[in-house]
Amino acid sequence: MKLSRFYMPTLREAPQDAEIASHKFLLRGAFIRKSASGVYTYLPLGYRVVRKIEQIVREEMDRAGAQEILMSAIQPKEIWEASGRWDRFGPEMFKLTDRHDREFCLGPTAEEYFTTLIKDEVKSYKQLPLNLYQIQTKYRDEKRPRFGINRAREFTMKDGYSFDLDREGMEVSYHTMYEAYEKIFNRIGLDYVIVQGDNGAMGGNMSHEFIALSDTGEGVIAFGGDYAATEEKAEVTYTVQDKARVDLTEVTTPGVTTIEELAAFLSVTAKDCLKAVDLMVAGEPVVVFIPGDRTLNMAKLEGYLGVPEHDILPMTTEQIEAMGSVEGFTGPMGIDARIIVDRSVTAMKNVIVGANKKDTHLQGASYGRDFEGEDGGDLLVVEEGDTVPNSDIAYAFRRGIEVGNIFQLGTKYSDALEATVLDENGKAQVIWMGSYGVGITRTVSAVVEQCHDEDGIIWPVSVTPYHVIITVVKNKDEAQMALGESLYNQLLDAGYDVLLDDRAERPGVKFKDRDLIGIPLRITVGKGAAEHRVEYSTRKAMDTVELHADELMARIK
Ligand code: ATP
Ligand code: MG
Ligand code: MG
Ligand code: MG
Numbered sequence: 001m002k003l004s005r006f007y008m009p010t011l012r013e014a015p016q017d018a019e020i021a022s023h024k025f026l027l028r029g030a031f032i033r034k035s036a037s038g039v040y041t042y043l044p045l046g047y048r049v050v051r052k053i054e055q056i057v058r059e060e061m062d063r064a065g066a067q068e069i070l071m072s073a074i075q076p077k078e079i080w081e082a083s084g085r086w087d088r089f090g091p092e093m094f095k096l097t098d099r100h101d102r103e104f105c106l107g108p109t110a111e112e113y114f115t116t117l118i119k120d121e122v123k124s125y126k127q128l129p130l131n132l133y134q135i136q137t138k139y140r141d142e143k144r145p146r147f148g149i150n151r152a153r154e155f156t157m158k159d160g161y162s163f164d165l166d167r168e169g170m171e172v173s174y175h176t177m178y179e180a181y182e183k184i185f186n187r188i189g190l191d192y193v194i195v196q197g198d199n200g201a202m203g204g205n206m207s208h209e210f211i212a213l214s215d216t217g218e219g220v221i222a223f224g225g226d227y228a229a230t231e232e233k234a235e236v237t238y239t240v241q242d243k244a245r246v247d248l249t250e251v252t253t254p255g256v257t258t259i260e261e262l263a264a265f266l267s268v269t270a271k272d273c274l275k276a277v278d279l280m281v282a283g284e285p286v287v288v289f290i291p292g293d294r295t296l297n298m299a300k301l302e303g304y305l306g307v308p309e310h311d312i313l314p315m316t317t318e319q320i321e322a323m324g325s326v327e328g329f330t331g332p333m334g335i336d337a338r339i340i341v342d343r344s345v346t347a348m349k350n351v352i353v354g355a356n357k358k359d360t361h362l363q364g365a366s367y368g369r370d371f372e373g374e375d376g377g378d379l380l381v382v383e384e385g386d387t388v389p390n391s392d393i394a395y396a397f398r399r400g401i402e403v404g405n406i407f408q409l410g411t412k413y414s415d416a417l418e419a420t421v422l423d424e425n426g427k428a429q430v431i432w433m434g435s436y437g438v439g440i441t442r443t444v445s446a447v448v449e450q451c452h453d454e455d456g457i458i459w460p461v462s463v464t465p466y467h468v469i470i471t472v473v474k475n476k477d478e479a480q481m482a483l484g485e486s487l488y489n490q491l492l493d494a495g496y497d498v499l500l501d502d503r504a505e506r507p508g509v510k511f512k513d514r515d516l517i518g519i520p521l522r523i524t525v526g527k528g529a530a531e532h533r534v535e536y537s538t539r540k541a542m543d544t545v546e547l548h549a550d551e552l553m554a555r556i557k
Pocket of ligand 3: 402
């Protein structure tokens, strides 16, 4: 695509209400435009990213044996009444009435609809298992649409549904989808964790959320962390307990060697707002980080840890900086923290709480329902991002963006809508279901949250709208334009998605746009064009090398 003809109205400034990087850069880079609160248009660049993500989802769903269909976004009231969700969904559901006074909703999800679709035609166990999905616009009248396409009122979701004869079948289907989701988010390149969720309005008895780690996320995840210092560096490992897999999944984050890196890793926002408390517990040193603007209740900490106050050494920011490294702070920490609560987050849902030992977790915990903050007696109240020592771990809260969610539904919907099949013995059995969602458009924003710098987006190759951008510095220069066009055609022939910036704009404008829209590979055709010399760089490293145009193809591969 030639930029001289491309619809890419980039903006210098982001609108005031754009609070987070993805919202700002997607607007400024001409990926999206707002049409109403929580309702967005996808411009050419944005729609290409959406389709790349859809394609990855499609390929992995198909590979896992699911089949794509497309149902309407308009669903009849009756099926929602049958499941009891017409009322339970409440004001989040967009409802409408036709000219004959029939009531409908704009589908926020489609468990009832898919069940209705198959129930009259799937009559025998031989037709099972069955897994159908769609990539369809969903509507939710969110109380607080925010962060652009991250929490929208109209968004694209891949929603899939599995149908099995019995519980065992449902569990197999669920496991297959679990693995397909791992492949999807691995391919997209997201840094994510999987946590066991709270089934909430969906019903059923097992669910997992796929959560892209990001400070701007609205979900809160608790991690158990472990400090292990080696001679060269200190490493922080954290553990996500995942009951479905029984074993603990160990994730190591290498390269954390300084207080700053550790603070960044733990999502403690700025190093200036850190105090470290050096605790000697049972002869072992322990570190607790506390944002400086919050006062630590020393008496409470003392009582909780069972150490005298003189063993607690508060450190100033300067001291931490002087220290420069977390080497020397090692476990085991010999303290038994049970529950860690962020008292400021009252709507905290789906949190894992407990000691970092098998079977000592409460998963899918909900603040208020399952545990309380401040007044909870022996609870140690900490703020998000703090770490707290316990028997062998320290905890950290991190925020994340829910990009996918899978559910074992059991027979909730098939019971309500009377979806049965005849088993081997000719006996009617209620179908066992699972449901599986990926927030396609939310994933676009999650990728940007994780992949950007101050100048703009840095697309991972997997979902980038274009692979390569060729910038012709002076479009009036014949040699430059000829070389630009020739490289453009070569790259197109080689199967790349290519942008040619042939606009009559100043070089500065072209370079700024190029950084903003985040195309991963860049070729600059400028003064050296007559000698067939060009510059090559990547958006990530911004590391320019000069080379002969003939060397380019080898370089780009
Ligand atoms: P959230 O907790 O963020 O409100 P949800 O749990 O209500 O999401 P699900 O019903 O699990 O959402 O829907 C499946 C997926 O659809 C979610 O994991 C998310 O990625 C996406 N999604 C849900 N609501 C929105 C929204 N308002 N805007 C964009 N994507 C959304
Ligand atoms: Mg929701
Ligand atoms: Mg949720
Ligand atoms: Mg969910």
